[in-house]
Amino acid sequence: MKQVSKILLPLSSARNAEAAFVSGANFARRFSAHLAVLHVRSDGRDIAPLAGEGLTGGMVEELIASAEKEGGKRSREVQHAFEDFASRTPDIEAVPPRIPFPQGRPSMSFNVIKGAESEVVPWHARLSDFTLVPHPDSGDEVSSSEALHAVLFDSGRPVVIAPRIPLPHFVKRVCIAWNGTAEAASALRGVLAWASTSERVRVLHCEDYQRRGPDAREVVDYLSMHGIAADRQEFQAIDRDIGKGLLGACQDFGADMLAMGAYSHSRLRQLILGGVTRHVLENNTQLVLMSR
Structure with missing residues (x-):
């Protein structure tokens, strides 16, 4: 059964766009799917209610004009990056951003919509099979990525975070981080499209990571019902850090993709205390599929 037909790729800027384009193109090829590239251009008028007291009407208009100018510049940069990539990728057809998209062959489109990224991106993500998000340059930006968290918390769909350096090949090895939670179950369902065509699949579990719910052995049995042969491996925290131990286990396996539930604890707690x-x-240095 075909599980992926439409992939959403929201780009707020041209930074790290190339790595995301390469990952998205590989996904489009693998699933003969459509890659819908979306840039949300902020509306300069939205800053008017945020302007502080004491600003004159002329000052507010100047702020709006400056925001519009910056938004236009960013939109042109993203569009240029898309057009440049499309010209170097002739095997994926560039088409207008409207349905119907070509069936049975990979395609891609580019669309600019004016509005708030936190609203527009999840709206489009809800009617996409998954959303691919570029990897920001710094850890602080990763934790506060508007598109990433908008999709995770408000779309009902999985999100895939592209690595800084794209894979030179299709996903061959998949790791599934399992802790028995509903979030992990959602990620498990989302990764089936890759796991079903990968060379090897491994379920990673850790006693300190496990919550109340099914265990890793049951996950292996579930995957077998989908015709997916998987093994399971227990990992240990490194320096008392479960996340570090998890990524170490992925590296030992040579994983191209990690699937995991996101924010089993509250987002605020994870941002303050870590998690x-x-x-x-x-x-992460590999593709990461997250869901909640």
């Missing part, structure tokens, strides 16, 4: 989700977001 497995935050550690993986800030340190």
